[in-house]
Amino acid sequence: MISKIKFIIAESFRGFFYAWTPALLSCITIGISLFVITISFFSYFLFITYTDTVTKDYELNVFFNESTSLENAEKSFNEILSLPSIKNGEFINKKKSAKKFKTYFSSNIEDLLGENPLPYSAEFNISQNNRNLDSLLIISENLKKINTVDIVKYDQEILIRFENIINKLMTTFSIIGIAIVVISIILVSNTTRLMIHSKKESINILSLLGATNLFIRVPFLIEGIIQGLFGACMSIVSLYFLKILLEYIFVPLVLVNDYNFQLIILLNLGLGVIFGLIGSKRAVSKYLS
Amino acid sequence: MKNSSNKIIVFDNVSATYKNGVGIFDISFELGKSEFVFLMGPTGSGKSTILRSIYMDVFINKGKILYNGRNLSKIRKRQVPKLRRNIGMIFQDYKLLEDRTVYDNVALPLQIAGQKSNFIKKKVSEMLERVGILDKYNSQPSKLSGGERQRVSIARALVKSPDLILADEPTGNLDPIVADEIIDLLEELSNSVGTAILMSTHNFPLIRPRQKRFIEIDQGKQITHDI
Numbered sequence: 453m454i455s456k457i458k459f460i461i462a463e464s465f466r467g468f469f470y471a472w473t474p475a476l477l478s479c480i481t482i483g484i485s486l487f488v489i490t491i492s493f494f495s496y497f498l499f500i501t502y503t504d505t506v507t508k509d510y511e512l513n514v515f516f517n518e519s520t521s522l523e524n525a526e527k528s529f530n531e532i533l534s535l536p537s538i539k540n541g542e543f544i545n546k547k548k549s550a551k552k553f554k555t556y557f558s559s560n561i562e563d564l565l566g567e568n569p570l571p572y573s574a575e576f577n578i579s580q581n582n583r584n585l586d587s588l589l590i591i592s593e594n595l596k597k598i599n600t601v602d603i604v605k606y607d608q609e610i611l612i613r614f615e616n617i618i619n620k621l622m623t624t625f626s627i628i629g630i631a632i633v634v635i636s637i638i639l640v641s642n643t644t645r646l647m648i649h650s651k652k653e654s655i656n657i658l659s660l661l662g663a664t665n666l667f668i669r670v671p672f673l674i675e676g677i678i679q680g681l682f683g684a685c686m687s688i689v690s691l692y693f694l695k696i697l698l699e700y701i702f703v704p705l706v707l708v709n710d711y712n713f714q715l716i717i718l719l720n721l722g723l724g725v726i727f728g729l730i731g732s733k734r735a736v737s738k739y740l741s
Numbered sequence: 742m743k744n745s746s747n748k749i750i751v752f753d754n755v756s757a758t759y760k761n762g763v764g765i766f767d768i769s770f771e772l773g774k775s776e777f778v779f780l781m782g783p784t785g786s787g788k789s790t791i792l793r794s795i796y797m798d799v800f801i802n803k804g805k806i807l808y809n810g811r812n813l814s815k816i817r818k819r820q821v822p823k824l825r826r827n828i829g830m831i832f833q834d835y836k837l838l839e840d841r842t843v844y845d846n847v848a849l850p851l852q853i854a855g856q857k858s859n860f861i862k863k864k865v866s867e868m869l870e871r872v873g874i875l876d877k878y879n880s881q882p883s884k885l886s887g888g889e890r891q892r893v894s895i896a897r898a899l900v901k902s903p904d905l906i907l908a909d910e911p912t913g914n915l916d917p918i919v920a921d922e923i924i925d926l927l928e929e930l931s932n933s934v935g936t937a938i939l940m941s942t943h944n945f946p947l948i949r950p951r952q953k954r955f956i957e958i959d960q961g962k963q964i965t966h967d968i
Contacts (some may be wrong), residue, residue: 456855470840657836660796661897662826663853664819 460667464674471647475679478643482683482727485636486720487690492625493719494712499621510578510588514595515603518571525572528600532576537591541576549573571602633727640679640731641738644672648735672736673729680728684720691716748807749774749905749937750795755804757794765790765961767804772939774904777931779948780941782958788941791958792907795939796828797821809904826854829898829906829936833913835890837882843869843893844878850901868896872926888919892926899930906931908940912947920947 468475514532516525522545529543544552549570553561562568582591592604648655658668695713750772758764765787772778780788793799794806797813806813808824816824830836837846844865851861869875872892874885882890891911898906908927912920924940924947931938942948948955957964 455852455858455861458858459852466840653836654838654840657838658849658853659822660798660825660830660836661850661853662822662824664822667822667853 456667460670461674463671464678467647467651467671467675468678471643471650474643474646475675478640478679478728478731479682479686481639482636482680482724483686483690485632485727486684486687486723488632489629489723490687490691490716490720491694492629494716496621496625499618510583511606512576512578512588512591512595513603513605514574514576514601515605516572516574516600517602518569520572520600522572524600525574528598529574531598532574532595535591535594537579537582537587539577539579541574544573544575546570546572636683636727637731637734640676640728641734643679644676644732644735645738647675648672669736673732676728676730676732677725678728679732680724680726681721682724683728684724687720687724688717691720747774748772749776749809750939751807752791753805753807755791755794755801755806757790757799757801757803759790759799763787763961765794765958768958768963769804770956770963772905772937774937775931775935777928777938777940777953779951779953779955780939780958781943781945781948781955782941782964783943786943786958787961788943788958789909790961792909792939792941795905795907796825796830826850826901827903827905829901829903831891831894831898831906831908831911831940833910835882835894835914837890837893837897839882842879842881843874843885846882846893847896847900850897854901864900865896868900871899871930872896886919887915888922891915891919891923895923895926895930899934899936902934903936906936906938906940908938910941910943912942912944917947920944924948924951 516528526543529541532538533541546568550561550568553570561570578588578591582588588606592606595601595604655668748771752768752770755768756764756766768791780791782788790799794801795808797816801814838849847865847868848861851864866875869878872895874889874892877885877889882893885893912923915923927938927940930936955965
């Protein structure tokens, strides 16, 4: 059994070096795919982190009716605060609103108007899961249904822009990612197909000598895995140099720490093996049936 | 039908046809254990089809073939590799792996069978010595003469100690002297090892002096009847 395994592994490497040009092409394609996928993944990851930071104060401003008493306004505030979509909030009484007015306009509203006509209001932070435009619209509509609530405000334009950018980027990353994965798999598959074609006579001889289908197929599958691993190594080396470059250019803004780079290595090796295996499996199933 | 217990191969009214209608028709013969029999007939007469139907590269559509008493029609497709491991095959075009050495080629059936490397080394050397090309063990097949290549092919067929060798025109590409040497070698191996050999050839002058039993085939039909 061990000698059989040794033979199969030796066959796989022999096959890899036998047609090294298409095999190298496959490795390079897998390498490029993994490089782009890793960059895309981390760019997306960083972008999400950045937007989370920017939008961490996903805020709703609720203004109560002028006629609402302090007691009713506070009751409504607590009612809203208990909603699962609300993370936390602050009730703004007349004193606080006057203070805010002074901060924004550098004047005391009571001095200007003789009284404080500003209504009771509240600021609410939205819970993490609801930080998107659709949820915000629903929450806003629900709050407007409360009798004591007059106006619900949020910075819609910025949020819409962020959401659109995120959606577009997600779509673009997904399309690019899928396209690259498909291209890699097709290329690995074609390389394996070429290998199978060039070894047709050898395969026939092995079959005549009593080799099982599995015995004939496994070296091609391992060869696909080898291509995937070589491709992953190419990608990892390129990403490592990119990391050094980024660290050199953006010294205070080191984007990739060592822990993340270990993840990158694992991600690349894992995906490389998967791409290589799927590609070779596709060719083997198609041309060695 | 005669008692088939001492027969390695029994063809009982076997027909196998290709899509274009050619093939073999109502072939019946027996091959005893350790027997050396020639399958004789012109090119395209169906000799290879008979051999291919034994190693199940061609499926028959009438009659039955018994191999060691076992009906081949009842063997499932996934059991074919196991059957082939028990049969040695020699071909006119040698069917050697050109990117491997002589040693690798001869070792191949044992590697397929999952034998241990020490056993493989011993057995391959033994076989190469037996067929007289031990000194060529590290050569590529492309560097060998036709006769030497056929000897590699014979060593590869014998290395797994088969009970049957099917030789499909093994002398077809060889000059008469080398062809004679190859048949001498096969005869000697058949006598010493006790392997049954069924060898196809179109060259009657080559086999005539050997006084061996032969089955004559023409246009897929049997001319000389064995049973």
